[in-house]
Amino acid sequence: MAGLHVYLRDRAERTPDAEAVVSGDKRFTYQTFFERVNQLSLYLQTIGVQKGDRVGILCKNSHPFPTILFAVLQAGAVAMPINWRLTAYEMEGIIQTGAPRVLFYDEDFAHSLSRVKDLVEHPIAVEADGELTEAFASIFAAPLPSLPPAAAVTDEDLALILFTSGTTGVSKGCMISHGCYDAYLRCIDPDLRSGFRFLAVHPLFHMSSTSMILFNVYLGNTMVFLDDDAPVSILKTIKREKINSMFAFPAVYTYLLEEIRQNKRDLSSLVHVASGGTRVPASLIRSYAELGIPMGQGYGSTEASFVSHWNLQMGLDTAESVGKLFPGVQVKVVHPDSGEELSPGQTGELLVKSPYIFKGYLNNPEATKKVLVDGWVRMGDAGRLDENGFLYISGRYKEMILYGGDNVYPAEIEEVIHRIDGVMEVAVIGVPHETMGEAPRAYVIKNENSPLTEADIVRACEEKLAAYKIPEVVFVAELPKNGLGKVMKHVLKEQALSHLPVRPT
Secondary structure: OOOOOHHHHHHHHHOOOOEEEEEOOEEEEHHHHHHHHHHHHHHHHHOOOOOOOEEEEEOOOOOHHHHHHHHHHHOOOEEEEOOOOOOHHHHHHHHHHHOOOEEEEOHHHHHHHOOOHHHOOEEEEOEEOOEEOHHHHHOOOOOOOOOOOOOOOOOOOEEEEEEOOOOOOOOOEEEEEHHHHHHHHHOOOOOOOOOOEEEEOOOOOOHHHHHHHHHHHHHOOEEEEOOOOOHHHHHHHHHHHOOOEEEEOHHHHHHHHHHHHHOOOOOOOOOOEEEOOOOOOHHHHHHHHHOOOOEEEEEEEOOOEEEEEEOHHHOHHHOOOOOEEOOOOEEEEEOOOOOOEOOOOOOEEEEEEOOOOOOOEOOOHHHHHHHEEOOEEEEEEEEEEOOOOOEEEEEEHHHOEEEOOEEEOHHHHHHHHHOOOOEEEEEEEEEEEOOOEEEEEEEEEEOOOOOOOHHHHHHHHHHHOOHHHOOEEEEOOOOOEOOOOOEOHHHHHHHHHHHOOOEOO
C-alpha cells in the first residue's frame, strides 16, 4: 500500500467513466475526479506543502471536500477536517493545536476564522454563495502538464487529524494513520456490491464520513453530496438521484420517519441505510424494517475507529446490541476501578485493541496516556459481551446514575421512551435526590401535534422498568448539542444543577 490516495487512482483506471461525485448541478466521473485531485495536489506541492504538513478543511458537504481530501493525501500531507459549527473561540483552540499550514474554507464560515487567519500561512477560500471562488476555480482551469509525484508513505504515516466531538470537554486531535483506514478497507467483504449511489449528508468532518468517502471510492460507488439535512431535502434527493444507501445520526432518521409517515414518498431505490455516532434505538431499526428498509449500525469512536457492526441479517432480536466485532478487534470488559477482567455477560468498562486504533492525541501526551494503555483504548463506555459475541452498550460511565445502591444506565430508559408514539428525541440524566443521591430525569422532545403528556411517558416506563428507573419527565423544545449533533448531557446537567431544587422522595 502506497497511501490511501491509491484507491482513487486504481478506481479511475478500472471504471474511469463511472459517476463518482454529484454535488448540486456538478457531476464528475472517476476520471475527471482523479484529474481534479491531481491538479489540486500539484498546486499544494507548488506552494510548498510537504509530507507531514497539516492541511485544514473547513468546507460543507460539497464536491470540493473529497477533492481536497484526496489531494492532501496524495501530497503526503495530513488532512485536518474541521467542524464548521464551531465558534471563533473554539476554532482558535483547534487551529492552535492542529497548526495547519494551509486552510481551505468556505466563505460561509469565515466569521469563525476571525481570530486565527493570521495563524495560517495559506488561507484559501473555496466556495462563496454556493459557487467556487475565482482563486480556487483557477487551480483547475489549466491543463495538467503531467501527473504530480505522489509522496511515498507507509502504514504508520499520518493521514488525518480528526478532532473529538467534545461532548464532555475540549476537543482533542486524534492522529489517524494510513494503515488504520487501509486495514479497515481490506476487511470489507470483497463480494459487496459496487455501483451503489450513496447520499453523503452526514457532516464530512466526522470520522464516519471520511471513512465513507474512502469506502465508496474503494467500491466504485457514486457519492451524492447534500448540504441540507432537512427531511424533505433528503427525501427529494433520494428520489431524484435514486439513492441506494446513506449514513446519518439516529435523530435524522427519526425526523425522516415522521415525514415518510405523513407524506407518501418514493423510497424504492433505497437498499439499506446506516446509522451510528451515538446510540441507535432498536425501535428506530424496527420502524425502518417495517418499511422494508434495512438499517445497519456500528459502534466505535474517533480513538478506536471501527469496533463492531450490526445488520438486519443478525436478527431483530439482537437489535438492542451494536452487533459483532470487526475482524481483528479485541474487546475486554473490566471493572472500572480495579481493572479486573469480567466474565461474559457482566457489565463493565470497555477496552478495545485492534489494527484500527488511533496513534494518540496531537501534542497531548498526558491525555493520550489516560486513554491508550498498553495498546488498549479505554472507551469510557459501560457494556457487556454476551455468549454469542454480541456487544451491548449501556452508556457512558460518567453518565451512569447511582440511585441509592443501584446503577441506572440512561440508555436503557431512553430506549423505552423512544418507542413511545410521538417522541422525537430523548435524553436522560441524573439529578440530585434528597434521599437516594441521584434519580433519573428524562428531557423529551415530542411531535408538535402529539397529545402525549408527561404522565403518559411515566406510565409507559412503569410497564417496562423497575421502580427506581422511572424518570421524572420534562418536555423541551430542543436539546443542547455539539457540532456533530450529539446531545451534550453535561450541559443538561449543569442547567439542572444551576436552577433546580434537589428532588425529594
